[in-house]
Amino acid sequence: MSTVELKAPQLPPAVRDVVDGLAALPAVRSVRVAGSRARGNPTGPDSDWDILVYTDTLPARDELRRLLPPGAGSSGDRFEPHTANPGHPFQETEFTVPVSPRIDVCLRPLAHLRQEEERAVRGAFTVHSYPKTAGGVPSYILLSEAALSAPVHGDVGAPACPGALVAAAVPWWRGRASCALLLALDHVAAGEPLGALEHVLAAATSVAHARLISQGRWYPITKRLLGEAGALDGGARERMAGLSAGRLTEAAVRQVADALEVDVDSGLGWLARGEHMGPGRQG
Template identity: 35%
Template sequence: MDDALRRLVDRLAELPGVQAVALGGSRASGDARADSDWDLGVYYRGAFDPAGVRALGHPGEVSELGAWGGGVFNGGAWLRVDGVPVDLHWRDLDVVDREIADAEAGRVRIEPLSFHLAGIPGYILLAELAIAEVLIGDLPRPSYPAALRRAAPAVWTNTARLHAAYARSHAAAGRQAQCLATLTVATLQTAHAALAARGEWVTNEKRLLDRAGLRALDGIVDAAEAAPTSLAVTCDRVEDLCAPVWAAADPVRHD
């Protein structure tokens, strides 16, 4: 991290309400390329005004709280700091506390979020903390709760099955785009189930299929044709691909 980014971290930490700043994303996980963005979590408690970030004067876009849908990902900023791309993410520590308690109790909630086809679980906040490098302040460093590992696979599998079943209505009508999109969502949700069963954190969908061993979806989608009979076969193939994960999540089910 160069001097300009260090200065940014220091100035963020001085903003009212900010309790900690952490490095996340690929820079923290070790998967970064030379041109990767720098992802910084700005953890606050109580009142926090993004206008303070805007006043730092870096070019880019700064969102208000709640601008990203009002869920666990409640806003952030895209900045250029001496030409370096930096993403900021607002993180409410009261929400973090709630999500830790929910995860430890095995409660799972999935929210829609732009750019995340499968949706995101509330426990993604724990995943971020687990891999983050805390730069300033103190933050929880959660391990994967046993109750979450037991509960999350079934939650993801149930919604994946629903998507896969509904894809068949698109297939029967020859709606190729909707059929394949719905099957893709189902497979990504199945991948979440597989990694939850292994107690592995997920922070985004970029390598999700690879990590879950479901990358064969690419070939299935590529071979699909618009005719209803072809799309029905595609549905069969996707369900066959996902079936081992579904069975593991619900071993007493035999359909």
């Protein structure tokens, strides 16, 4: 499935200075604008700038420090690039440029992106725990952000969504939604409505993932995920908004399942196959 390359927005001087500095580093292959700025729907004039940098190797700390505006990163001002632990979905190094609006820079090993492209062609992916998004994040987020970002220097291409990934991901996310609603019913029966609500929300997020990938659309980390995916159409949003600790009953959970078009009982089969241990795993 094809992907249309986004056009980079006009960069204010502070952002342009950072982008030009990054582009001049020997290991850098591409610099791209990501997030709401690339999609053309920032939350406001003070919305952050997210900059993606694809590199052969990670630049040294001193090289990155030179990208900061005068006075920033001095002895009285901490400059701490954060590098993720091995196995993290992004395997990234990131830092913030302290200007207004803030500039968040994320450096990505280009080899990791290519590896994930190869896995996607085979229909392989992993779901990682990640605090910025409910229910975790799929490893193909690396392809998503490349496809949903706009190049301002160099290019890594806009990865298309392979048919094999769609075929593997849709049933997995649908199964996860079924399992989540099954667990919600268990929590209701145990008198734990707040625990039930957590699983209902996980089900809605899983349906959003399934709907996006079924259309060959990449998943963005965004506060608008449920709306963009259409996961809460058909009365589901009203059902979800009406849930509370006092009203979360078995009947309410099943009404949400109907609105999300999820077969709760199929969650048992999903568990029996060992899919809860990770996409593609069999018990």
